[in-house]
Amino acid sequence: MDKRLLADYLRTYHGRPLRLMEVCGTHTAALYRSGVRGLLSEKITLLAGPGCPVCVTPTAYIDKLVALARTPGVRVLSFGDMLAVPGSTVSLAGARAEGADVDFFYAPEQALALAERMPDTQFVLAAVGFETTAPVWAAVAEGILSRGLSNVRLLTALKTMPAAMDALCGAGGIDGFLCPGHVAVVTGAEAFRPLAEKWKKPMVVGGFTPELLLAALCRLTREAERGNAGVWNEYPAFVRAAGNEKARSAVSRVFEAGEALWRGLGQVPGSGLYLRGPYAALDAGSRGLSADRAPEGCRCGQVLTGAIGPRDCPLFGKACTPEHPVGACMVSGEGACRICLITGKE
Ligand code: SF4
Known part of the structure; x- marks a missing residue:
């Protein structure tokens, strides 16, 4: 449909008030930057969800990385955006300023090359992400074993979205979901069908350009207003019903599901991915996180x-x-x- 018609539909929508959640952080960014968010009728409230992996990482995970980085002979490596995330007392960047051994990488492969050059240093890699990133970390774990690297471990905070969306549905107050497009490339659109049927909600998989955002939001608004439940794929150029089977099988070879702690959601059963089988020996102590001590006044959990x-x-802003x-x-x-x-x- 024509972009202007889609925009007009969303601008002039006057049906029942709807609260719709964009689960994915990339969608949040695209909706703000494209201006699509600003053109919605006041009857449509868009809620940002827990789809930013850095944002949902609890303080206990940062604290564990900090403790490892302060251990003599251990270097912690992470993607750069994790460094500034506050732990319960200090961020990784703060710990580095105090002398802890912390650095960042652009790609995990860099970290493995560094570990090969520095066999006397123990490396811990911060493996954070959702279904989109998990196949990368599966390849890293396989690479560590196949290259015989005995000085690299992973501290994982890998999470899966459907379990988190299930928890959000249980809390109520959401009429439908704009499902995460990148995640759906791996999981497939059908991964959201059990949730749609259980909670009787519309779930629309959407892309990231203004046109795709408008199309997905129009579909979501229309189905939510009618009270329809189901899954609609408005990102068919990249998302198939069954997803990327090769990526999913790599993940299940290396990881198994378990309970995970989310900032804002608490413990969510089955929402974490943990190293399994021969890869479990690479784990740096990822399970059993229990504390998320948000700084005083911080409302991230509610956001x-x-x-x-x-x-x-x-x-x-203050x-x-x-x-x-x-x-x-x-x-x-x-x-x-x-x-x-x-x-x-x-
Ligand atoms: S503005 Fe509030 S809710 Fe947002 S990150 Fe800062 S402390 Fe957390």
């Missing part, structure tokens, strides 16, 4: 579950800024608070 918007946090983040949602380029502040939009 991540759509209970409030970023601007509802009293620290937003005590909490991209230069001095108090919560994780102000750190990542996919964090709702950071995007909201930088774009200056509601």
Whole structure:
């Protein structure tokens, strides 16, 4: 359908009020930056969800990385955006300033090459992400074993989206979901059908360009208003019903599901991925995280579950800024608070 017609439908929608969640942080960023978010009828409320992997990482995970980085002979390596995420007392960047051995990589392959050159140093890689990133980490684990590297372990905080969406549905107050497009490339659109049927909600897989966002939101609005449940794939150029079977089989070869702690959602059964079988020996102590001690006044947990918007946090743009983040949602380029502040939009 023509882009202007789609935009007009969303701008002039006057049906029952709808609360729709975009689960994925990349969608949050695209919706703000494209201006699509700003053109919606006031009867449509878009809620940012828990789909930014950095944002949902609990403080206990950062604390564990910090403790490892302070251990003599151990170097912690991470993607750069994790460094500024506050732990319960200090971020990785703060710990590095105090002398802990922390560095970042652009790709995990770099870390393996470094470990090969420095056999006397123990490396711990921060493996954070969702279904999209898990196949990369599966390849890393396989690479560690096949190259015989005895000085590399992974501290995993890998999570899966359907289990988190199940928890959100249980809490209520959401009329439908814009499902994460990148995740769906791996899982397939059908991964969301059990949830759609269990909770009787519309779930629409969408892409990231303005045209694709408009198409997905129109579909979601129309089905939610009619009270329809089901899965619709509005990103068919990249998302198949069954997803990427090769990637999924790599993940299940290396990881198994288990309970995981999410910032905002608490413990979610079956939502974590942990090294299994021969790969379990590479684990640096990923299971059993129990504490998420948000800094005083931080409302990230409520932002991540759509209970409030970023601007509802009293620290937003005052005590909490991209230069001095108090919560994780102000750190990542996919964090709702950071995007909201930088774009200056509601
Ligand atoms: S403004 Fe900062 S402290 Fe408040 S919810 Fe957002 S990230 Fe957390």
